[in-house]
Amino acid sequence: MTRLRIILITLLSLLAFAANSLITRFALEETAIDEASFIMLRVISGALFLWLYFLFKKKKKPHKAGTWLAAFALFVYAVSFTYGYGLIAAGTGALLLFGSVQITMTIVGYHEGERLNIRQSVGFALALIGLVILMLPGISAPSLIGAMLMCISGVAWGIYTLQGRGSTHPGATTTGNFIKATPMAILLWIIVIFSTTNIINLDSMGIIYALLSGIVTSGIGYIIWYSVLPELKATQAAIIQLSVPILVTLAGTILLNEPITLRVVLASSVILFGTLLVLTFKHK
Template sequence: MSVKILLLTGLAMLAFAANSLLNRVALSDTTIDPASFTLIRLLAGALFLWLIHAYRHSSKKHRASVGGNWLSALALFIYAAGFSFAYLSLTAATGALLLFAAVQITMMAVALSKGERLTSLQVIGFTLALAGLVVLLLPGVSAPSWQGAVLMLMAGVAWGAYTLRGKGATDPLQTTAGNFLRAVPFGLACWLIWGKTELDVLGVWYAVLSGGLASGVGYAIWYTVLPSLSAMIAATVQLSVPVLAAVGGVLMLSEPVTLRLLVASMAILGGIAMVIGARKVTNSGQ
């Protein structure tokens, strides 16, 4: 792997982790509401992604067309809205861990439902990841809010479904731009029901940064480096996102790191890493 690819991959992971930090700080330190944050994030993401896509096609004779579809856009909206509403009561670290766990477990469950068989090591890893999730959610003093946890798990399932629906897209950037654009009406409906008309200026900027920079530019970088990464590396490197979010939460938001979170993180991330690693070994042996 070249130094350029390594640096770009690192930037993409930092952008993904920044989504958690920006969302959390906006909802905890400003008066912006989650519905407004979601709508602005989707608008900013759609704009930045579309500008990047249009620039890529500026030298071609045909015009850049809108990609994506409404079902994927709905899944994207459910992810974005659940993500924002969950961060009313979750720390950046806990939210990122729950989101990542739900995404990976959803994708594993779909693979199993389609007849994919797990090796003994993968079964152990899958069980370990589920056990870590249970440990994190068990009632107790340091347990996360169950409402926030449910919303973040819902967001993770939606993102997992969105990811699976996007597999095989001929132009992932175009597809993502189109889905962000199509998700805006859902975000608008959500804002009309639960949003506020008076917006916090700093909160708006956080939402723009989340949608335009962390999501828009982050996805653009990720899709640029993805063809240069093996499936194993692409899956494994994403294990860094909850860790980066946790470190950022401690350094920037003064969030505590509890023993429960550490144990759950090791179990969830370790279990998922075992499944991914065992899958690679199995595939290479065939």
């Protein structure tokens, strides 16, 4: 794969990840679709697209790949991600999500015997401080419940990522996990239907955004990311993803008129610099 193609595919992957946050936030803010319906449609459409893709590619039985634990982590991520974005700005949510993912993976690595050096320890502490700064009470503080949900989604995504370590067919594994998460999403939708009144709303534009999230930014986004991942070093892949919260914040300001506060700028700088320290020195 040529260098130019690697750059273009990597850029497309990052745009897909960033667009996922923006689409979810926009759908919940500007359309009448409810969270449970958005989650169900996103997971089902993503699973169906990925299954058809591997069927077309004549890959054998992708539905048998993946694990139920990883599928449950994917489901928890989707639920907390969606409900969280109903309460919090796109850029702030992406920052909390990304910071929580890196902190989760660092803690798990420590538990498995991977020790931090001084620079890594400083970076880890900075990432934690950045999250605290972002969640401290104040006029510009995000919704506490929304912030907690985004942190939960980050923890779930970190667990999901760790579950996929060592997979020889990450695309098929992702497909299997999406398929296994489908009945969970349907069950949530059914529970919401019977537990509340007038909360399910299959808004037409909301459905379109949910399908875009499931098929384009999730299904196609994961496929193109996994296609370029073997061409990137572990450090490169991790550091490249640092740009996602920045892209989401800028796009949220331009497209959704979300303000960039001093708190967000300060917390972003601290979290991203801290994470950069951990990742840069982790793989040397």
